[in-house]
Amino acid sequence: MSAEDTIEIKNTTSNNEVDKQQGFKAYVIRQYKKNKIALVSLYFIFALIAIALFADFIANEKPLVAKYKDNVYFPVFREYTVDLGLSEWPSDLQNIEWAELDYDFAIWPPVPYLPQNLDFSNAQSVGPFDEQRIKSLHWRHWLGTDELGRDILSGMIHGTRIALLVGVISMGIASFIGIILGALAGFLGDDRIKISRARILMCILGIFLGSFYAFGARSYILADAIAQSFGSLLVELFISLLIFALIMFIFNVLVRPLKKIPYLGEKRNLPVDMIISRTIEIIVSVPSLFLIISIVAIAKPSIFLVMTVIGATSWTGIARFIRAELLRVRNLEYIEAATALGFNNFRILMRHAIPNALSPVLIAIAFGIASSILVESILSFLGIGVPADTVTWGSLLSAARRSAQAWWLAVFPGFAIFITVTVFNLVGEGLTDALDPRKKR
Amino acid sequence: MLKYIAKRILVFIPTIIAISLLTFLLSLNAPGDPVENMLSGGQQGEGQLSNKLAGEQAYREKRKELGLDLPIFYFSFSNYATPDSLYKIEKSEHRKTLERLLYIYGNWDHISKYYSSLRRFEYKLLQVNKDSTNAEALIKVRGLSSQLFTIYSDTRIRLTLDELKSIFNAFNSSQEQSYRITQSRKNIDLMLSSSPELIECNAILQEIDDAYSSMKNNATRWKNYIPVMNFYGLNNQYHNWISKFVQGDFGISYQDKREVSTVIWDALRWTLMISMIAILITYLIAVPLGVNSAVHKGSKRDQIVTTSLFILYSLPTFWIATMLVMFFGGGDFYDVFPPYGLGDLGPEDPWIERFFETAYHLVLPLICLTYPTFAFLSRQSRGGMLNVLNQDYIRTARAKGLADNTVIWKHSFRNALLPIITLFANVFPHAIAGSVVLEIIFSIPGMGKVAFEAIFARNYPIVFTVVMFSAILTLVGYLVADILYAFVDPRISYGNKKA
Numbered sequence: 001m002s003a004e005d006t007i008e009i010k011n012t013t014s015n016n017e018v019d020k021q022q023g024f025k026a027y028v029i030r031q032y033k034k035n036k037i038a039l040v041s042l043y044f045i046f047a048l049i050a051i052a053l054f055a056d057f058i059a060n061e062k063p064l065v066a067k068y069k070d071n072v073y074f075p076v077f078r079e080y081t082v083d084l085g086l087s088e089w090p091s092d093l094q095n096i097e098w099a100e101l102d103y104d105f106a107i108w109p110p111v112p113y114l115p116q117n118l119d120f121s122n123a124q125s126v127g128p129f130d131e132q133r134i135k136s137l138h139w140r141h142w143l144g145t146d147e148l149g150r151d152i153l154s155g156m157i158h159g160t161r162i163a164l165l166v167g168v169i170s171m172g173i174a175s176f177i178g179i180i181l182g183a184l185a186g187f188l189g190d191d192r193i194k195i196s197r198a199r200i201l202m203c204i205l206g207i208f209l210g211s212f213y214a215f216g217a218r219s220y221i222l223a224d225a226i227a228q229s230f231g232s233l234l235v236e237l238f239i240s241l242l243i244f245a246l247i248m249f250i251f252n253v254l255v256r257p258l259k260k261i262p263y264l265g266e267k268r269n270l271p272v273d274m275i276i277s278r279t280i281e282i283i284v285s286v287p288s289l290f291l292i293i294s295i296v297a298i299a300k301p302s303i304f305l306v307m308t309v310i311g312a313t314s315w316t317g318i319a320r321f322i323r324a325e326l327l328r329v330r331n332l333e334y335i336e337a338a339t340a341l342g343f344n345n346f347r348i349l350m351r352h353a354i355p356n357a358l359s360p361v362l363i364a365i366a367f368g369i370a371s372s373i374l375v376e377s378i379l380s381f382l383g384i385g386v387p388a389d390t391v392t393w394g395s396l397l398s399a400a401r402r403s404a405q406a407w408w409l410a411v412f413p414g415f416a417i418f419i420t421v422t423v424f425n426l427v428g429e430g431l432t433d434a435l436d437p438r439k440k441r
Numbered sequence: 442m443l444k445y446i447a448k449r450i451l452v453f454i455p456t457i458i459a460i461s462l463l464t465f466l467l468s469l470n471a472p473g474d475p476v477e478n479m480l481s482g483g484q485q486g487e488g489q490l491s492n493k494l495a496g497e498q499a500y501r502e503k504r505k506e507l508g509l510d511l512p513i514f515y516f517s518f519s520n521y522a523t524p525d526s527l528y529k530i531e532k533s534e535h536r537k538t539l540e541r542l543l544y545i546y547g548n549w550d551h552i553s554k555y556y557s558s559l560r561r562f563e564y565k566l567l568q569v570n571k572d573s574t575n576a577e578a579l580i581k582v583r584g585l586s587s588q589l590f591t592i593y594s595d596t597r598i599r600l601t602l603d604e605l606k607s608i609f610n611a612f613n614s615s616q617e618q619s620y621r622i623t624q625s626r627k628n629i630d631l632m633l634s635s636s637p638e639l640i641e642c643n644a645i646l647q648e649i650d651d652a653y654s655s656m657k658n659n660a661t662r663w664k665n666y667i668p669v670m671n672f673y674g675l676n677n678q679y680h681n682w683i684s685k686f687v688q689g690d691f692g693i694s695y696q697d698k699r700e701v702s703t704v705i706w707d708a709l710r711w712t713l714m715i716s717m718i719a720i721l722i723t724y725l726i727a728v729p730l731g732v733n734s735a736v737h738k739g740s741k742r743d744q745i746v747t748t749s750l751f752i753l754y755s756l757p758t759f760w761i762a763t764m765l766v767m768f769f770g771g772g773d774f775y776d777v778f779p780p781y782g783l784g785d786l787g788p789e790d791p792w793i794e795r796f797f798e799t800a801y802h803l804v805l806p807l808i809c810l811t812y813p814t815f816a817f818l819s820r821q822s823r824g825g826m827l828n829v830l831n832q833d834y835i836r837t838a839r840a841k842g843l844a845d846n847t848v849i850w851k852h853s854f855r856n857a858l859l860p861i862i863t864l865f866a867n868v869f870p871h872a873i874a875g876s877v878v879l880e881i882i883f884s885i886p887g888m889g890k891v892a893f894e895a896i897f898a899r900n901y902p903i904v905f906t907v908v909m910f911s912a913i914l915t916l917v918g919y920l921v922a923d924i925l926y927a928f929v930d931p932r933i934s935y936g937n938k939k940a
Contacts, residue, residue, distance in 0.1 A: 212518065212668045220544050278452075282459050285915040289877055290908060294467050294896050374757055378878055381759055382893075400763050401882070407774070410767050414760030422755035 028359070031434035038430020041423040048420060052161040056080075059111035059154035067104035068093075076109070099139075112139060113151035115158045115391035123149035125406040144408040146399045152408060155391040156416050162392045163420060166307050166376040167369035173311025174372075175365055178318030179354065185276035185319070186326025186357075187349050191269050198264035199255045206251035214244035230304045273323075280316045288313045292375065296385040306385040310372045318364045325357035359435050366428035370421045377417050393417050442927065449920050453913075460912045461686075461905075465679055468901040469513065474533045475695050475899065476504050490567035501531060507693075508681050512673035515680065522547035522664035525671040534591055541593035542656075547664040551656035558652050559589055562645045569638045582608060589649075595657070602650055609643045686909065692902035696895075701902045704891065705910075711783075712880075712887035715803065719810040720868060727815045728861060731822030735830060736849055747823070754816035759878040762809045766882065770805060778805050781884040806883045810876060814868060821864060825857040832856075859929055866922030 033039055057064065062075035069092065081087045099112065113119070119141070121133040128144045143152040215222065218240055225236040259265040295309050329335060330353065338348045379385040380394030393413045400410035480496075480503055504510045512528050519525075522543050530536045535556075542552050563586050569579060585605050592598055685692065691701035734746045770780030783802050829835065830853055838848045877889035884890070888907060895903035 208518070209668065212520075213666070216518070216668075217520065217666055220541065278456060278459075281916075282456055282463070285456065285912040286460055286463065286908060287911050287915075290892060290896070290904075290911075293877075293893065294904065297896050298467070370755075377757070378759060382878065382881065397760060397763060400767060404767060407767060410760070410763045414757065414763065417757050417760060418755060421757065422752070425751075425755050 024359075028434045032430055035430045035433060038426055038433075041426040041430065044419075044423045045427065048160055048164060048423075051157060052164045055158050055161050058109055059113060059115075059151075059157040060109045061112065061114045061117050062098045063103070063106040063108050063112075066101075066106040068101060068106075070104070108138065111142075111151065111154050111157065113141075113154040115150060115155040116389065117150065117154070119145060119149040119151065121149075123147065125403045125409065127406065127408050143412050144406070146396070146406070146409060147403055150391070152396060152412055155396050156393065156413060159391060159393040159396065159413070159416065160420075162303060162386075162390070163373050163376065163417075166303070166310070167373045167424070169304075169307045170311035170314065170372040170376075171365050171368045173308060174315040174368060175318050175361060176315075177312070178315035178364075179322055179358075179361065181276050181279075181315070182319030182322030183326055183349060183354050183357070185273045186323035187330050187353050188270075188272040188345070189327070189330070190271040190273045192345065193270040193272055194267040195270050196255070196259050196265050196267050198258040198261070199252070200268065200270075201264065202251040202255050202258065203248070206248045209251075210244040210247035213247060214240040218243075226299060230302045276319070276323075280319055283313060283316050289375070289378070292379070293382075293384065296379065301385055301387045303386050303390060306376055306379060310375055314368055314372060317368065318361055321360045321364050322354075322357055325360055326353055329353050329356055363428050363431045363435065366424055366431055370424035370428070373424070374417070374421055442924075446920070446924065449923070453916050453920075456916065457909075457913060458683075461683055461909060462679075464905050464908045465682070468899075468904070475901065476500055476507065476509060476533075479503060479507075479695050479698070490564055493564070493567050497531070504531060508678055511681065512677045513679060514677055515674070516670055516672045518668065518670055520665045521667035521669050522549065522661065523669075524549045524553075525669075525673075532590075538591055538593050544665060545593065545595075545662075546656050546660040547662045548656060548659050551652065551659055555649065555652040555656050558645060558648045559586070562586055562642065562649060563590075565638060565642045565645055569642070578608070598653065602646075602653065605646055606650070609639075609646055682905070686906075691906045694895075694903055695900045696898055701906050704903060705888070705906055708886055708888045708891040711885055712889065715806060715810060715885070715887065718803075719807055719814065720865075722807075722811050723815045723818055724865075727818040728822045731819040732826050732849065732854060732857070734819070735823045735826035738827060738830075746819075750816045750819050753812050754820065756812070758809050758813055758876065759882060761812070762805070762879055762882045765805045765808065778802075780805075781882070783885060806879055806885060809879050809883075818861070818864060822857060822861055825859065825861065826853060829853045829856045855929075859926065862922065862925045862929060866918040866925070 032042075051058065056076055056079075060076055062079065064074065064076055066073050066075060071090075073093070075093075075098070078087065078089070082089060122141060122145050125147050126132050126141060126145045126149075128142060130144070132141055134140055141151050141153070143156070145151055218236070222233070222236050222240065225233040291313055292306075292309050296306060299305055335348060335353060338352050343351075376385070377392065377394035377397070380390075380392040381398045383395070383398060386392055386395065393416050396413035397410060397417070400406060400413075403409065477500075480499060501510075510529070510531075517525070523540070527536065527539065527543075530539060539552060539556060542555075543549065546552060563583075566579070566583050566586055582605065585601050589598065589601055592601065682692070689702070691705070693699070694701050694704050697704075730746065734743045737743050765778075766780045768774045769777045779802050783799055835848060835853055838852050843852075877893050879885075880887045880890040881893060892904060892907040894900075895907070
């Protein structure tokens with residue numbers, strides 16, 4: 001046996017050890033990779049993300065590189081820097097039709113249109129196989145146009161961005177709320193938190209006064225912010241929350257002297273689980289699409305509002321998952337050990353309990369992204385929530401209802417919604433199988 | 442068991458109250474004035490004082506009829522600056538302006554003085570006779586005065602008051618000055634000199650100006666930061682609404698003035714009928730299909746069925762509906778089915794014709810309504826069946842030499858029923874709320890469409906009722922599912938819950 005061979009053998013054993021050390025996570029990844037359909041779906045999602053990230057380079061009215069009047073420009077890049085305020089357009093490139101310019105040479109994106117570009121010579125819904133009035137094959141509308149002459153393919157490419165953004169952000173909000181509330185409910189139950197009567201009293205007072213000063217007294221500032229823009233609403237909301245937190249803090253400081261009074265100092269159980277479970281029940285029993293429609297109908301159309309509302313109504317599934325998981329985990333030995341070591345509840349929850357309960361949440365998130373993409377496309381299909389000039393898959397599909405002969409308006413955007421939703425569902429299925437120890441392969 | 446049910450129903454009550462509060466809260470933040478919507482243009486345009494007063498009288502009566510003249514809730518949590526009788530101000534538009542002014546200046550005494558002088562100014566202007574010489578100017582002045590009721594920012598009020606004053610000043614000042622002003626100002630000169638009411642108007646305008654500046658000078662903003670609680674007792678909007686709701690009186694639709702219960706019943710009939718047919722088809726085909734595919738697990742047929750069910754499950758219904766309408770509902774392709782509506786046969790036609798006409802119209806909606814639940818249910822029953830088929834007792838049953846059909850339907854299927862039963866409880870409330878998108882695409886006058894339109898028309902009596910009903914049905918659905926569980930599975934008992 002040569003020396004090289006022994007080294008190789010050692011390497012393989014150490015590899016196995018690494019695998020074992022990584023434990024559950026590596027196991028899940030291995031299991032997941034065995035499922036070919038789920039794996040392909042995951043790669044498909046990566047492709048969608050790439051399309052969303054590089055949408056400006058795939059479909060744009062501006063050339064990628066162009067030589068115009070002896071100057072070489074990178075107009076797509078340039079637009080980013082202009083948007084950031086780092087540079088400006090030269091005067092001869094301001095307010096122009098990019099397609100009409102006389103370039104020395106130009107490299108165009110594969111799709112030379114933006115979703116909002118109106119091609120007047122191909123208006124009134126021209127189909128992909130119809131004769132199109134175009135200069136060359138490069139300018140062809142491969143998937144046709146809608147009644148205003150907007151390119152469908154470009155709309156679908158840029159729509160990917162909105163669809164994924166809606167899925168990711170609304171599920172981010174949902175998992176943030178869901179994980180925190182579900183974990184509190186499951187871990188604390190109805191009996192783990194004992195607080196003194198003084199604190200209950202002060203907290204109720206604090207909530208009342210806090211909401212008065214943070215939201216009641218500032219209601220007009222907030223209302224004006226809603227009317228203005230979503231960004232200013234976020235800023236004002238943040239200030240309000242800060243005021244609220246401050247007032248709660250002051251009242252919690254006041255608890256200390258009050259505790260000295262015997263009656264107020266007595267400790268009571270706080271039914272955390274009961275309160276959170278009831279809240280979940282309430283949200284689940286209101287039909288969520290109605291709730292979303294009524295909120296969106298009142299406020300000014302904005303894609304971020306849609307995301308927030310979807311997120312704020314869809315956290316209950318995640319919360320239930322986490323709650324059930326933590327109800328199981330909280331009586332396991334290692335949690336008891338951590339308690340015995342004198343760690344406080346917060347540390348045990350954050351460092352030990354939640355990380356062990358997160359894997360089923362991944363499943364809920366994958367399915368949740370699929371359903372929030374679907375909800376957003378339904379809303380834009382109905383023409384609510386998203387501003388009228390924003391092109392989304394749903395709004396493209398709704399154009400099909402207005403022109404009955406334009407089958408391409410119905411087929412392609414709907415297919416995009418279908419594929420994306422399916423792919424996320426398949427990933428969810430794959431995760432379910434990979435995380436299920438009974439289905440060991 | 443009975444004890445458990447009673448306990449669950451008791452838990453319902455706070456949940457339902459919370460939901461009713463939630464919907465009520467949403468309605469308060471909605472823009473628009475329901476009373477104005479209902480009277481719709483009755484007192485609009487230029488008019489005489491008598492018209493105006495009649496209009497206001499009608500408004501007051503309608504408001505009283507709808508119960509909107511009452512305080513909103515049992516108590517209100519407001520600030521020291523806001524008087525507890527603010528809800529008595531009739532027009533919601535005026536109320537909103539006054540609330541804004543309170544927020545800015547915080548002194549109700551001065552604000553109410555300002556408001557009452559605005560009202561007097563408006564009335565006085567209406568007493569001025571309109572004739573050809575002053576018509577244009579009068580319209581201008583009246584427009585400005587009614588504008589004053591809706592603006593609250595200092596600059597805009599100042600501008601409007603200045604404009605009004607300059608118009609009236611043209612009358613007060615010397616002749617030379619009035620020559621400088623334009624044609625319309627000359628009209629005002631004529632108009633002002635012709636009627637004694639305008640002299641009074643000018644005096645009131647002065648009062649408004651004084652009231653406004655004293656309001657500004659004596660601002661007490663600090664009053665906005667002192668919390669106050671007002672109690673109104675039982676005679677309030679929420680209490681009246683919820684107690685009527687419990688008694689089965691859901692109010693009157695703001696839009697077409699029909700009883701909400703009839704509107705909802707008309708819509709519910711369609712939704713119930715359609716979804717019941719859909720659920721029936723679903724259960725009749727989906728469950729055997731799922732069971733069959735589970736029994737032949739791994740076979741070619743199972744793979745095809747499973748894959749196609751998954752694809753069906755992921756197909757967005759509104760896409761399929763749009764495609765079906767486009768390709769089969771007239772248009773340039775196959776004109777097989779009517780794209781929307783329910784046919785236009787009246788109740789006088791023979792029922793058999795109406796039946797076929799309706800059935801013909803319902804083919805496309807039914808396809809769209811059926812396939813997602815169908816796919817979902819088949820997948821669930823396949824999964825449930827697979828779980829059971831792997832159990833030891835099934836192996837034992839087979840080993841005993843029992844017939845395949847007995848093993849499948851008697852031993853396995855009964856145990857696989859469990860999840861399918863719960864699903865019915867989930868499917869039912871969904872069916873009631875109706876599929877909003879499908880009903881809109883096919884314009885079926887069902888619950889979903891009615892509720893959707895009511896939300897946008899701010900027709901709150903209908904929105905409330907729909908939301909409350911679907912909430913109650915969802916809760917009942919969960920309860921029924923839990924009870925059915927206990928019936929099907931003897932291991933589950935709710936009597937003594939000691940886990």
